[in-house]
Amino acid sequence: MKKNKIWISLLFLGMISFLFLPTTQAKEFNPEKKSSLTLFYEIEEVDTSDVSFSLYQVAYRKDSKTYEITKDFQKYPIVLKEENFKDLAFTLEGYVFRDDIKPYQEAKVKNQKVTFSSLEPGVYLVIGTAKKEKGMIYTPESILVSLPNLEEDWNYQVEANLKYESREETDQKLSKTVLKIWKDEESKDRPNQITVELLKDGEVVESVELSKENDWRYTFSELEANARYQVVEKEVEKGYTVWVSEEKNTYMITNLQEEKKESTGTLPNTGTTWIYAVLFLGMGGIFLLLGLLTRKKHETKE
Amino acid sequence: MKQKSNIFLLLGLLFLGLGLFLAGYNLYEEEKASLVAEEALMDLKEEIEDNPSKEEYVKNPDMEMPTKKIRGKRYIGWIAIPSLGIELPVLDEYSESNLKLGPNRYEGSLYQDNMILIAHAYRNYFGRIGQLKKQDQVIFTDVDGHVFVYEVIQKETIRKEDFEKMREGDWDLTLFTCTFDNQSRTTIRLRRIEMI
Numbered sequence: 001m002k003k004n005k006i007w008i009s010l011l012f013l014g015m016i017s018f019l020f021l022p023t024t025q026a027k028e029f030n031p032e033k034k035s036s037l038t039l040f041y042e043i044e045e046v047d048t049s050d051v052s053f054s055l056y057q058v059a060y061r062k063d064s065k066t067y068e069i070t071k072d073f074q075k076y077p078i079v080l081k082e083e084n085f086k087d088l089a090f091t092l093e094g095y096v097f098r099d100d101i102k103p104y105q106e107a108k109v110k111n112q113k114v115t116f117s118s119l120e121p122g123v124y125l126v127i128g129t130a131k132k133e134k135g136m137i138y139t140p141e142s143i144l145v146s147l148p149n150l151e152e153d154w155n156y157q158v159e160a161n162l163k164y165e166s167r168e169e170t171d172q173k174l175s176k177t178v179l180k181i182w183k184d185e186e187s188k189d190r191p192n193q194i195t196v197e198l199l200k201d202g203e204v205v206e207s208v209e210l211s212k213e214n215d216w217r218y219t220f221s222e223l224e225a226n227a228r229y230q231v232v233e234k235e236v237e238k239g240y241t242v243w244v245s246e247e248k249n250t251y252m253i254t255n256l257q258e259e260k261k262e263s264t265g266t267l268p269n270t271g272t273t274w275i276y277a278v279l280f281l282g283m284g285g286i287f288l289l290l291g292l293l294t295r296k297k298h299e300t301k302e
Numbered sequence: 303m304k305q306k307s308n309i310f311l312l313l314g315l316l317f318l319g320l321g322l323f324l325a326g327y328n329l330y331e332e333e334k335a336s337l338v339a340e341e342a343l344m345d346l347k348e349e350i351e352d353n354p355s356k357e358e359y360v361k362n363p364d365m366e367m368p369t370k371k372i373r374g375k376r377y378i379g380w381i382a383i384p385s386l387g388i389e390l391p392v393l394d395e396y397s398e399s400n401l402k403l404g405p406n407r408y409e410g411s412l413y414q415d416n417m418i419l420i421a422h423a424y425r426n427y428f429g430r431i432g433q434l435k436k437q438d439q440v441i442f443t444d445v446d447g448h449v450f451v452y453e454v455i456q457k458e459t460i461r462k463e464d465f466e467k468m469r470e471g472d473w474d475l476t477l478f479t480c481t482f483d484n485q486s487r488t489t490i491r492l493r494r495i496e497m498i
Contacts, residue, residue: 004460182362186409214375215368266462270401270422271484277324284318291310298304
């Protein structure tokens with residue numbers, strides 16, 4: 001019986017220490033150690049070997065928790081959050097194309113993969129070129145990746161499968177709609193209008209103002225279907241950050257106000273002055289009654 | 303003594319006069335407000351599409367609510383409260399001057415199911431929303447022509463200082479207006495129901 005108890009407590013201790021093990025290990029982040037990034041780019045029955053990928057360093061990783069944005073990307077009002085990496089990658093792709101930012105490294109796909117090595121800790125953006133084959137166009141989805149990557153432990157040899165978008169080559173035109181999304185609780189700091197630039201194969205081809213006048217939405221039409229498009233918000237209002245997401249042919253440009261102000265005060269007054277009307281009428285009645293009563297008293301006295 | 307009674311009578315007449323004047327003023331204001339709203343509603347209804355095709359809000363509930371401009375003012379749609387016989391155009395933004403033209407969007411969005419509407423306590427605005435009963439319906443039509451149907455869940459009275467209480471809870475739509483003494487806000491909470 002006693003033996004049994006000891007066994008159980010030993011087992012329990014074992015389980016507890018097992019629970020603690022991975023967390024203590026995960027904390028050991030080595031800022032000196034370089035990482036590598038291997039990307040797999042496979043398209044069925046398509047030779048991807050002349051597709052090239054560019055790598056941009058967006059941030060340095062200073063410790064296990066914080067990033068510092070690199071010089072090239074400091075001027076863009078973004079906040080790096082892992083849960084938002086997909087939209088941020090598309091957002092930054094727009095800036096890279098518009099401002100012609102030079103890549104940190106470039107490499108061509110070989111045997112359906114591409115590897116970047118000797119990378120210092122940080123956040124990297126990967127953008128690939130489109131590939132045309134047999135009447136189809138394949139465009140790789142840009143990604144943001146954190147190196148080293150925190151999985152069960154810090155992983156310094158990161159691997160990722162790249163997704164791509166495929167569409168048929170066509171002479172038909174297409175439309176793309178841009179929607180503005182404000183996350184600022186109807187702040188007074190919200191600008192009256194913003195400017196959106198449409199980029200076609202890296203060049204600004206159209207520029208449009210969004211405001212209440214057009215319900216913060218606009219549709220670019222008659223666009224050549226075979227080109228590659230992004231949208232960029234030209235100037236972002238101070239105190240706001242931006243990200244752009246894309247779904248089918250709709251772009252959503254979200255502006256988030258970083259510091260939310262505390263709201264105080266009272267609920268607005270929507271009342272009428274009926275209560276005073278009633279009050280005055282009542283008082284009038286009382287005074288008239290008093291007057292009449294005192295007069296009557298006076299008369300009976302006389 | 304006679305002098306005293308005269309003063310009382312005079313004061314009585316004065317207050318009666320004031321009271322009548324205020325009552326008349328209120329009636330005038332209410333009449334004017336409902337006329338202005340009626341006219342704007344007519345224009346607005348003409349501009350709203352019959353067959354809404356843009357289902358953008360379903361995919362992007364975070365989008366800004368579209369508006370139509372009528373005589374320089376922006377409207378997000380119109381509200382109907384059949385049990386009170388009320389139909390009113392709803393202005394996009396809350397302001398003192400907008401309150402004289404119809405209900406205003408206080409905050410939130412129809413598409414995010416968190417909109418709060420504010421209106422004056424005029425008889426033909428929100429003055430009678432306190433009479434609404436559970437399951438009474440409220441219908442909102444946006445300027446793209448989408449129709450949203452709501453039912454009354456509960457009634458609350460919120461002190462005017464309880465700024466945050468207005469936002470508390472998960473309500474698809476909220477309507478509020480002043481109580482008779484102007485010290486509190488009569489608040490109606492609603493839930494979106496299936497289309498009829």
